Amino acid sequence: MGPGKRTLLPGKRSVLAAVTVVCAVTVLAAPGTAFAAPGPSPTPSPNASSSSPPAPVSNKDLEAVRLKLEKLYHAAAVATDEYNAAEEATEKQSAEIVALAKRIVEGKEKLAELKKRAGAAAAAQYRSGGLPDEAHLMLSDDPQEFLDGAGRVLQGERATKGLLAEMTRTQQDLELYARDASAQWHKLEAGRKAKAAAQKRIEKRIAAAEKxxxxxETEEKERLAQLEEAAAYKAQTAWLDSGVLKDLDSKATKEGRKAVEYATAQLGKPYEWGAEGPKTYDCSGLTSQAWVSAGHGIPRTSQEQWKRLKRVDIADMRPGDLIIYNADASHVAMYIGDGAIIHAPRPGRTVTVAGAGSMPILGVVRPDA
Structure with a gap:
């Protein structure tokens, strides 16, 4: 079944087509539930026309579809944040494992050198007849030689103690590095599993939405798009009517302007979950790369951006600030001024300009605070 076609029995265009979408919404209510095949069409009466067009899907039914799509894509956005966080963690853990491996190699080389020096000291004692330095001093008849030798013995003892202490510390360091490396491997494996699980959830939600x-039908898709635009317009109008922009200081910093310029240059590029450009982006991939271009590295995910960046009041918002959306911080956009944002909305959409109040705002954060 290709896009734009309903599931109908061959040759049948019955009135059941009018309620197919509503049935789909009901079936999709539980995540992972498969679509049920439509039942057979009733036998038409002698007076019924076999070529009559299907009844149109009502706006009420399309609104139910819109809300279901909104939920599915929201769930995909949450899973995308989880995927990005797991990917960031695995990259960090991999780097730490590499660093620990280098320390272990360096530690083993150092320990081998210390053992070599200790062996050389033991060999020197053997060559002197196996007697300790103190015994050789006691057998000396020259008082000056005795005094000079005593100083050398003290220096030798200190050097030997220092050598043994350094060997002990190096051995302890190696054991610590090995334990840390093992712990990082366990974390890395857990991160890989979390990443794979998040990827499955993303693909499952997106596939359900696309199905x-x-x-x-084409006309219904157009009406659905109009409903989406109307819902966004209604939310944006209510946000503006609240007077939120009345005393807004919209002067951007130099870094904020650079971030906005970068985001603006990406307009029209497709959304792709997990992407950070340059050809495709997800929501936090766009905002994080925009601020990297401005000289400020920020967290990769919208949830971490919300947790770790400085929060500011909406009344203090300026271009370049990031607006975090939804109670779970699952979406982020960049404020560009005049009540507008640039963001990467969801699968099937491109980077675009929208009203800042067209989605439920959680708060605002400032990368260059």
Whole structure:
């Protein structure tokens, strides 16, 4: 079944097509539930026309589809944040393992050198007849030689103690590095599993959303897009009517302008979950790379951006600031002024300009605070 076609029995265009979308919404209510095949069409009465067009899907039914799509793509966005966080963690853990491996190699080389020096000291004692330095001094008849030798013995004892202490410390360091490396391997494996699980959730939600949309006819898709635009416009209008922009200081910093310029240059590029450019982006991939271009590295995910960046009041918002959306901080956009944002919305969409109040705002953060 290709996009834009309903699931119908061959040769049948019955009134059941009008309620297919509503049935799909009901079936998709539980994540992972498969679409049920439509039942057979009733036998038409002698007066019924076999070529009659299907009944149109009502706006009420399309609104139900819109809300279901919104939930599916929101779930995909949450999973995308989890995937990005797991990817960032595995990269960090891999780097730490490499660093620990270098320390272990260096520690083993140092320990081998210390053992070599200790062996040389033992060999020197053997060559002197196996007697300790103190015994040789006691057998000396020259008082000056005795005094000079006593100083050398004290220096030798200190050097030997220092050598043994350094060998002990090096051995302890090696054991610590080995334990740390083992712990990082366990974390790395856990991160890989979390990343794989998040990827499955993303693909599952997106596939369900695409399947739902594929049941719509072209005209219905157009009406669905109009409903989405109307919902966003209504939310944006309510946000503006609240007077939130009345005393807004919209002067951007130099870094903020650079970040906005970068984000603006990406307009029209496709959304792709997990992507950081330069051809495709997800929401936090766009904002993080925009600020990297401005000379400020920031967290990769929208949730970490919300946790770790400085929060500012909406009334103090300026271009370049990041607006975090939804109660779970699952979406992020860049404020560009005049009540507008640039963001990468969701799969099937491109980087675009939208109203800052068109989605539920959690708060605002400032990367260059």
């Amino acid at each position: 739902l949309e594929s049941r719509l």
